[in-house]
Amino acid sequence: MTSDFRFNHNAVPFHGFCCYRFETLGSTQDLLKEWVSQGLAKPGTVVLAEGQTSGRGRPGHIWESLQGKGLWMSVYFQPCIPAEWAFGWNMRLALAVCKVLDALVPSVPWQIKWPNDWVTYQGRKVGGMLVENQLKGSCITDSLVGIGINVDEDAVNSSLPYATSLRGEWKRSTLAEQEPNDFRKEGLLQALLAEFEFMMNPGGDSSKGFNFAVNNPITGGWNVEKIIGDVESRLYGLGQRLPFQCGDRTEYWITLGLDQGGGLRVRSESGELQQTLIHPHYRLAYTLNLS
Ligand code: BTN
Numbered sequence: 111m112t113s114d115f116r117f118n119h120n121a122v123p124f125h126g127f128c129c130y131r132f133e134t135l136g137s138t139q140d141l142l143k144e145w146v147s148q149g150l151a152k153p154g155t156v157v158l159a160e161g162q163t164s165g166r167g168r169p170g171h172i173w174e175s176l177q178g179k180g181l182w183m184s185v186y187f188q189p190c191i192p193a194e195w196a197f198g199w200n201m202r203l204a205l206a207v208c209k210v211l212d213a214l215v216p217s218v219p220w221q222i223k224w225p226n227d228w229v230t231y232q233g234r235k236v237g238g239m240l241v242e243n244q245l246k247g248s249c250i251t252d253s254l255v256g257i258g259i260n261v262d263e264d265a266v267n268s269s270l271p272y273a274t275s276l277r278g279e280w281k282r283s284t285l286a287e288q289e290p291n292d293f294r295k296e297g298l299l300q301a302l303l304a305e306f307e308f309m310m311n312p313g314g315d316s317s318k319g320f321n322f323a324v325n326n327p328i329t330g331g332w333n334v335e336k337i338i339g340d341v342e343s344r345l346y347g348l349g350q351r352l353p354f355q356c357g358d359r360t361e362y363w364i365t366l367g368l369d370q371g372g373g374l375r376v377r378s379e380s381g382e383l384q385q386t387l388i389h390p391h392y393r394l395a396y397t398l399n400l401s
Contacts, residue, residue, distance in 0.1 A: 125303040127156045128152070129156040129299075130158070131159075131160075134177065135163070139240060142184040142256075146186060146254065154186065158299070160182075161178065165182060176264070176265055179260065180237075180262065180275070181298050181302075185257070186253075187254075194248075196372070199243075205340055205341060206302070207239070207302065214280075214298065215280050223347075224368070224374050227346075234272055242255075260275035262275055263275050272398055350365060352397065356391065356393075364379060366384070371386075
């Protein structure tokens with residue numbers, strides 16, 4: 111894929127973002143990365159594909175992205191925030207997406223599974239996020255945010271009991287025969303971009319663009335502690351005993367909350383031991399919580 115391919119596509123301005131749509135790509139994240147490295151993308155550029163042949167999940171994992179079955183997109187931000195805010199940034203993005211899921215399928219209490227997934231209360235995963243930041247000195251200048259959300263029921267492999275889709279959860283949790291129109295990917299995209307726009311410009315002035323250097327979150331009232339509190343209020347498995355993978359070992363811990371650096375605060379069942387688990391050294395395993 112050459113970068114020139116971009117110019118064969120209509121760039122659609124959408125809530126101040128500029129969306130480039132493709133039928134099929136290797137990975138929206140890889141194409142966006144290529145554009146950014148070549149200076150071809152502005153903050154607010156969004157790359158979308160109906161299908162991906164090499165979708166990337168968290169490091170070392172593929173992300174299955176069946177043609178037309180989900181929303182597969184990457185968004186370019188220039189947050190210009192201190193590097194130690196990386197986790198707050200990540201969580202702010204995760205909250206924005208969660209809010210949209212709430213609006214689309216309000217009958218499901220959507221939760222955030224540490225650190226980057228959206229799941230139902232039972233732990234069924236509807237989507238995940240891949241945030242790749244670039245630093246200059248101690249500042250996050252560029253952030254490439256890849257988002258994958260399963261929309262149709264057949265987006266998910268039936269052999270994965272913990273995977274779900276928006277449509278599947280809608281059917282499972284409501285009696286309504288009619289689906290909301292917003293299930294069309296267009297509606298989901300629109301809602302996400304509106305939420306991101308609000309996140310970047312809480313004062314509602316989108317002329318400031320998508321660069322925090324202009325509308326700095328420190329002056330704009332962003333508060334990492336509040337963000338973390340908001341995430342904790344919808345953190346999957348809070349207060350529960352959950353399995354964590356550490357290499358090929360499984361350890362069980364009771365989840366207490368998040369620390370500001372992005373770790374998960376946990377304690378042993380007896381309460382004798384408390385520690386902070388760091389991702390990806392520790393990974394919260396997938397389990398279905400049917401209680
Ligand atoms: C995860 O849960 O492991 C993260 C999944 C991120 C998938 C999205 S789909 C759009 C974008 N392009 C990619 O190659 N990956 C992200």
